[in-house]
Amino acid sequence: xxxxxxxxxxxRKAPYGNALPREAIDIALAASAFDQNVSxxxxxxxxxxxxxxxxxxxINSKNHGKVLSALxxxxxxNIYVDNDSLKQRNLSKDNLLVDTKSVTINEIKxxxxxxxxxxxx
Amino acid sequence: MIISVVILGAPYSTxxxxxxxxxxxxxxxxxxxIHRIFFYHDGVNCANELIIPAQDEIHLPNEWQSIAxxxxxxxxxxxxxxxxxxxxxxxxxxxxEKPASNLKDQFEISGLGQLVDASIHSDRVIxxxx
Amino acid sequence: MILHTINKSPYSxxxxxxxxxxxxxxxxxxxxxxxxxxTQQGTDSYQxxxxxxxxxxxxxxxxxxxxxxxxxxxxxxxxDDNGFVELAVKYQKVQSWY
Numbered sequence: 001x002x003x004x005x006x007x008x009x010x011x012r013k014a015p016y017g018n019a020l021p022r023e024a025i026d027i028a029l030a031a032s033a034f035d036q037n038v039s040x041x042x043x044x045x046x047x048x049x050x051x052x053x054x055x056x057x058x059i060n061s062k063n064h065g066k067v068l069s070a071l072x073x074x075x076x077x078n079i080y081v082d083n084d085s086l087k088q089r090n091l092s093k094d095n096l097l098v099d100t101k102s103v104t105i106n107e108i109k110x111x112x113x114x115x116x117x118x119x120x121x
Numbered sequence: 122m123i124i125s126v127v128i129l130g131a132p133y134s135t136x137x138x139x140x141x142x143x144x145x146x147x148x149x150x151x152x153x154x155i156h157r158i159f160f161y162h163d164g165v166n167c168a169n170e171l172i173i174p175a176q177d178e179i180h181l182p183n184e185w186q187s188i189a190x191x192x193x194x195x196x197x198x199x200x201x202x203x204x205x206x207x208x209x210x211x212x213x214x215x216x217x218e219k220p221a222s223n224l225k226d227q228f229e230i231s232g233l234g235q236l237v238d239a240s241i242h243s244d245r246v247i248x249x250x251x
Numbered sequence: 252m253i254l255h256t257i258n259k260s261p262y263s264x265x266x267x268x269x270x271x272x273x274x275x276x277x278x279x280x281x282x283x284x285x286x287x288x289x290t291q292q293g294t295d296s297y298q299x300x301x302x303x304x305x306x307x308x309x310x311x312x313x314x315x316x317x318x319x320x321x322x323x324x325x326x327x328x329x330x331d332d333n334g335f336v337e338l339a340v341k342y343q344k345v346q347s348w349y
Contacts, residue, residue: 130349137258144336148336250258
């Protein structure tokens with residue numbers, strides 16, 4: 001797989017209630033392992049995935065925060081968060097466990113337009 | 122044009138596999154090449170040989186099987202999604218000491234690398250969500 | 252330019268709004284499956300369609316018919332399955348909302 005493409009994964013769903021957020025991160029890790037240029041955007045309810053202090057033992061689920069911490073190990077650095085989605089939920093970057101770049105709607109449109117493939121999860 | 126399709130919805134619970142099937146048939150009829158169908162999330166249930174639809178309902182696993190056979194389309198079922206939903210091939214059945222396997226012919230169990238590979242080698246990747 | 256597909260009713264999901272927000276001028280939205288309920292005149296979602304002339308709107312005819320709906324063809328053009336493929340080819344990327 002010598003060809004390198006720009007993949008954008010848009011994570012729009014909250015963790016734990018559905019397996020899709022986990023499975024989106026798995027795609028990001030796989031794409032990175034195959035040397036693809038991966039960007040992640042957390043938008044809408046997806047921003048809840050980034051909250052600090054998740055303790056999921058009591059619901060018998062794997063800790064999503066720990067899943068996200070694998071992104072750094074795989075060298076995925078292009079992690080964006082939708083600024084409007086944070087504001088709507090009364091969140092700020094201080095609440096987030098991953099180092100993210102907060103982006104405006106115009107910057108999000110540019111991300112969408114400049115990548116090769118978009119996976120919406 | 123080379124097109125790959127990702128199916129996330131379960132058959133008989135969501136419309137996704139049926140919509141994707143119509144899309145794939147139309148794409149082939151228009152002269153496009155379907156490079157790969159990637160079954161992920163609940164979509165992996167499409168590969169379950171044990172599915173028995175009602176007699177007046179479309180048999181989605183059979184439909185996928187025949188379209189893949191007739192057009193030599195690669196149909197890949199994500200291993201992580203599949204085994205936790207009880208869709209396993211003989212190799213996995215022996216690895217996990219299960220009494221039977223149920224992966225339908227024409228489907229192949231493999232990893233997410235096949236999805237990444239599909240996105241590299243296709244002009245379009247289209248997802249059918251749950 | 253991007254083809255967005257929407258497969259949920261606007262009465263049960265916010266994805267129509269979320270999708271419109273991300274649309275650039277010249278993008279298209281194709282309503283499929285339960286997404287086609289957004290195309291009916293005299294509703295809030297139809298107003299949203301009218302307010303976004305910069306976006307091209309389509310609905311999948313088999314899904315409309317199955318649900319007993321029609322489209323006015325004014326703001327929302329219907330396409331059959333072949334038309335769906337043509338749209339996926341015409342636009343550079345497909346983004347699925349569900």
